Amino acid sequence: MTASQIRLKRELSQDPVTALALHRAPSGKLFVFAGQDSDLFVYEAKNGRYKGRFVSRVGVFVDQPIHGISVRHGQVLAWGFCHVAIISVESLIREDDGSDSVNHSQAAPAIARAIAPDWIYHGAFSEADPSVAVLATAHNEAIPLKYSHHTGEIVLGAVIAPSRPMLYSAHLSWISNDTVLVAGGTVFGHVVVWKCHLLEGGKWATETLFNFEGHEGSIFGMDICTITLSDESTVQMVASCSDDRTIRIWDITERENKAYSQAPQLNQVINTGFGGNDIECGDSVSDSNKESTPIAAVMGHASRIWGVKFGPGCGENALSVYSFGEDATTQRWRLDISRDDSAGESSPSSSRLVTGKMSHSKTFSLHNGKHLWSRAMLAEDKAVLIATGGTDSQICLIEEPILSDKPSNGVGGSLVLDASDILKGLTCSKEIISRYDFLSHDHILVTTSHGKLLLGYLKESDAEPKWEQINVPEELQGEVKLCYVVKAIDPTAALLGTTSGNVYHFSLSSKSLTHVASMQGKITDMTCLSNRNRDGSSPPLAEVLVFLHGRADSHYFSIDISTGGIRSQAQTKGLDPRFVPTAAGKIDDLLVIGSRHGWLSILDHKDDETYSPILDIATRSRDTITAILPLPPKSGSQHTSRYILVTSRDGKYRIYEIDRQPERVLLHLRHETSPPFGPMIAGAWFTQDTVPELVLYGFRSKDFVIWNETRREELATIECGGAHRTFQLTYSKSISGRYRFAFTKTSKLSISSSDQLRHEWVKSGIHGREIRTLSSNGRYIATGAEDTSIRIWEYQPAGDGAQADLRCVAAMKTHVTGLQKLAWLGDDYLFSSAGNEEFFVWRVQNLESDYKGLSVVCEGVFADKSADADLRIMDFDVCKSSNAHGIIVTMGFSNSVLRTYRYTSDGGRFELLAKGTYTGACLTQTRHLSIRNQLPLLLTASTDGHLALWRTEPDEGTQHKYVLEQIVPLHQNSIKSLDMMKSGEGEGDGYHVFTGGDDNSVGVTLLGQISRDTDTASWTFLKRSIVRKAHAAAIAGVLLVRRGPELLGVSVSNDQRVKLWSIPSSEDGNIKLLRGECIGVADAGDIAAIGGPESDTATVVFAGIGLEAWRLE
Known part of the structure; x- marks a missing residue:
């Protein structure tokens, strides 16, 4: 293959999601339309899979991102900048067998395109006529659109505008077959509302309604809604959001008939400046409207708010409002509306006749980094669906049930109760909940401060639980009153540990308590090491370790789950008296115990029924170890796993390898990282999937968080008040999102429940910040972003009809300044550098386990820094x-x-x-x-x-x-990028050096060796050549690739272009441009290659704000 025959083909797009729309097909399938760069992607969601199914992809514009999508009448209206296009939904959606295969032979859909005279902010089809639509532009203009289904052409009408302030957002709403309501948000914080009427003969007329002021920043999002109140009156509202972090609701209900003009009014002026005057001429607005204040206003999010949408009603005179922010969160608000009767008839047109209050309901933190650029909503009978897309290239779909009149603080279909409800009719008013644990998803065992034992039946998440008081013998009521620990050991049994040192067994079948053991000291905690039936002929056993207050030694029991009888027991001896056990795990005959101060101790079973320490190590943390559990073994292996996972209150989890040698046992740290939900990890589990996934849970500020570390996705967030409280969690290892979480707050018990995940990831994403550096070792790609995090990805190329994808196998966040450079050395070492003279050495290994996460540990930290350490x-x-x-x-x-x-x-x-x-x-x-x-x-x-x-x-x-x-x-100023490759295969051959500069040029320099002797070797420059104006902006990354005898150069620039160059193989010849393509990656940071020099194709990856992979073929 000659260089001129080589093509660049985009294989993977992980660009910011700039537009979204939801569509329910007649077949019942839910489709998500997403704009990424200039392409329109279609995914099928809610299909029973964890991720959405890719359906189709079509290029809508050339070198222009899609900024908005609207789906109506079986047509897709897409716009970006001043470009607009219409595509048939039927041509995009293939009603096939639901497989992931891509039919590349399918004909490209027909696309009708047109160019408007101004930047388009919104577009909407007429409800009555599918061939008519209206566009709203950046200067408060409406442009009629006529689409011919026969010719496939778009005809744009004359511009209509009552005034021309500069807008940052706009929203259109058809309120009748011939009338469009236009709401615009200006740069200087005004909300402008006007109507556009379609008259006979295709002419239009305008009517100005309102001009509100109140925002202290530019308005970035608008939405229009109509609600019917309990008194049968109708209120029309517009919501606005701004970079002042406020959401404001305005009453735009018309209460007076006004004659509208018969021609567009172009002479109206709005004074600029925050808090400026209203519209001054033309259809003048009454003085009362000048003084209008919003129905409701609230401040939310941590930074700018990009979008706002009205949701469905959530009770009488109430509806939900959703906001989408720069902080990458979606927030749900409850808007309660009422009439201000005191205003009466004195000012019937005043917005003070309607008042409201907004209260925060829930926050969804489902994206990485910053910016939710796009959002879409689809209200259905039983639920509302909200899709969000961000800089991280991720698409999330939230399913919110239609809310009742009573606000809920739970997740999805959760149920929240307090102790007064639970204890009603069972105990005296002064009695409170003491300790509790879930036996299973459907049962919870509770003790009270007066020695009562209660069993709760939690069959339905949205129904009141049923409670049964267990008959406790009078002589044991005092012991139940002293209960300090309730620990489930099986769905049918639990153990109760008391401050008097007694352990009792509770059986669900007999609903009775049985004494198990007594020991000297106060029982502070119990850990269930296992509850597996090792021998099918014997009764199932549970292994339990009991911790005592003020003592390093613990007690081990093997207990019959059905009867509570002790089958074997042992005691730990020989631990340091300062050792305070807090967590434990068991691998074969070894017991691993973690302490309050971060120590780990491995104990071996001795013949005298004791466990004695054979290894004590201080971990990298001095915080409490909260959980220890073995990793899943490798499939087909006859041995248990030799790895353990350890979680800690310092916000990190670690994986250790137990190295059994003939004379000793060693513990090697193989992995250490901190997930983003911290700062405290309380525990973890591995799912029972074919490829197990790691799920962590813990606390972030006042929230309890369940986090899928394998997928880097937040499964649940429950506001509970923080980590310093009693709590219990039960979960399903096979059903994602199924859990119950109980916690005590102000002496009250609350239970949050979920039977399924109420959100899904239609498309997985990457970093939510700009990627500054890339490095590939052939199999894995390492990326470093401005959020100071490093991620390692496994690239899964396209094949058998499946789309290419990236799977995150490790994530590290140790740097505190922006990443500058990443570099692999073989498959075992990754190096990273940043500001403040930070330089880390990472050891990378694969684990011999079914868990496919990559183990990465920081092995070396550069310490030879300057006095100020500011380089x-x-x-x-x-x-x-x-x-x-x-x-x-x-x-x-x-x-x-x-x-x-x-x-x-x-x-x-x-x-x-x-x-x-x-x-x-x-x-x-x-x-x-x-x-x-x-x-x-x-x-x-x-x-x-x-x-x-x-x-x-x-x-x-x-x-x-x-x-x-x-x-x-060589270059006129800074050389930003460089790559070099051996000129030949010999040891003494020279180098081709390919450079890209801040002067928009690419250069090639030949290096040759003067002497090949290892003691006197030296190099010299042989030839230099340069191409000026190779790009229109600085060149951020260059790469050399050899394909057969051809040496190729790839350059990527901030002009959002990737170019392929032919590099001369000798001193004769010049650089030649072969190909140039537009890319969706803005602010490109680096470039890397996947695939060896011997393969027929190579994959080039470049990243910045987004990431793309292009194949050379």
Whole structure:
């Protein structure tokens, strides 16, 4: 294949979702239409799968993102900037067998396009005529649209506007067959409302209704709604949201008949400036409307609010309102509306006749990073569906049941109760709930402060539970009163531990208490290690470890689940007296116990019925260890897993490998990271899927959070007041989103329940912030973003009709400043640099477990920093040492200093080998060329546009210094990106160096070796060539790819273009442009390649605000 035959084909798009629409097909299927860059994607949602099913994709515009979508009458109206298009829904939706295969032979749908004279903010089809629509533009204009189904053409009418203020948002609503209501939000905080009438002969007329002021910032979102109150009166409202973080509801009900003009009124003026005057001429607005205030106003979100939508009614004179913010959250509000009778007839047209109050109901944190750019809503009989799309390229679908008159604080179909409801008729008024635990999803066992034992039946999430008081013998009521721990060991049994040191067994079948054991001390907690039936012929057993107050030693019991009889028991001995046990796990005959101060102890079973410590280690945390559980073993293995997962109150979870050696047992840290929901992790479990997934739960501020770490998705959020309270959780390992959570707050018990996940991810996403750096080792891609997080992805290429995808296998957030560079060294090491002279070494390994998460641990931290530690490590290069001892790391700092270190994994040590200083220009790129005398010869690039070659000379002691050997100019200013590749396969061959600059140019430089002797090797520049104006903006990333004899260069720029270049293989020839394509990635940061040089195709990945993969074929 020659270079001219190579094509660029987009294989994966993870761009920001800028437009959304929902459509319920006649077949009952739910489809999500999404705009990503210039393409329209269609997914099928609510199909019983965890993710939405990809249906189709079509390019709507050229080099123009889609900003809005409206679906009506079997047609899709899409717009972006001043472009508008109409597509048939039928041509986009394939009513096939529901498989994931993509029919590439299907004919492209017909698209009708037109160009409006101004930026389009909203569009809406007429309810009566599917060939008529109206567009709202940035200057408060309405543009009639006529679509011919026969010719497939769009005809735009004359612009209609009563006035022309600059808008940041607009919303259209057809209120009759010939009338459109237009609401616009201006740059300076005004809300402008007017009507557009269709007259005979195709003419239009306008009528100005209202001009409200009150926002202290620009208005970014609008919505219009009509509600019928209990007195049968109708109120029409418009909602507005702004960068002042407020949502305001305005009454736009017309109460006076006005004669409207017969021609567009273009002479009306609105004074600019926040708090400016109203419309001054034309259809003048009454003085009462000038003084209008909103029905209701509320402040929400942590930053700007991009959108607002009215939801369905939620009781008498109430409806829900949803807001969508820069903080990447969706918030639900309850709007209660009432009449202000005191106003009476004195001012019948005043908005004060209607008053309202907004209260916060719920927050959905389903996206990463920042910005919910798009949203869509579909109200149905029993639920309202809300779709959201953000910068993270993720599409979430929330299913909210139609709310009753009583607001709910729960999740989805949850039920919230307090103790006064539970204890009604059963106990005295002064009695309170003491301890409790769930036996199963349907039963909860509760003790009270007066020694009563209650069994709750929780069959239905939305119904009142039934309570039964268990008959406790009089002699045991005092013991139940002293109960400090209730621990379920099976769906049919639980153990009660008392402060007097007694353990009792409760059987669900007999509903009776049985004494199990007594011990010296106050029982503070019990941990169920397992409840599996090891031998089918014997009764099922539960292994339990009992913790005592003020004692390091604990008691182990193997208990018959059905009778409570003890089958075996042991005691832990030999632990440090300061050891306070808080969590435990068991692997084979080893017991692993964690302490309040972060210590782990491994104990082995001895012949004298004791467990004695064989290893004590201090973890990287001094916070309480909250849970210890084994990882799932590898399928087909006859042995249990040798890995344990440990969660902690420091917000991190860790995976350790138990290394059993003949004479000792070692514990190796294999993985350490902190999920984003912290700062406290209370526990975890693995799902029972074919490929187990890790689910964590814990507390974030006042919320209890359930988090799927494998998918990086938040499953549930329950407001409970925070971590310092009694709580219990029961969950399903097979049904995602099925749980019950009980907690005590102000001596009251609340139970939140969910039988299923009330939201789903139609499309998975990536970082929610700009990706600044990429690195690939062939199998995995590492990305570093402005949110300081690093993620490792496994790329799943398109094949067998399936779409390409990225699967997150690890996420780390240790840096505190923006990432500058990532680099792999083989498959085992990943290096990262950032500001504040942060440089980390990550050890990456695969676990021998069915759990497919990648284990990553920070093995080394660079500590040789300057006095102020305020420099940025601009670039670095790594290679293995020539004597196989350690790793050579060369860093280029923002103060023009070069340093080379030898890194050794033993202790994570950095040993300084050489250093040097460039001119006043900042070093931007650093590369190793070869090793001479165990030190690298370097190539650097800098902000002055020069390339430089360096060699080392002996300096004081054992250290060396870098000396400039040759320097050449290439670019007019900063060299932002660089890649190099061997010119041939020989050891002494030179390099092709491909560079991209801030001057919009790409350059190729040939390097050759003067001497191939390892002791005297040196390099020189042979030839330089450059293409000026290669892009229209700075070039953020370049890449060299070899395909057969052809050497190709790929460049990506901030002009949102990717270009393919033919690179001359010798000193003769020039750079030649082969291809250029538009991309959806804005503010591109870096580029990387997947696939080896021997394959026929290579996949190029580039990222910035979004991520795309293009295949060279």
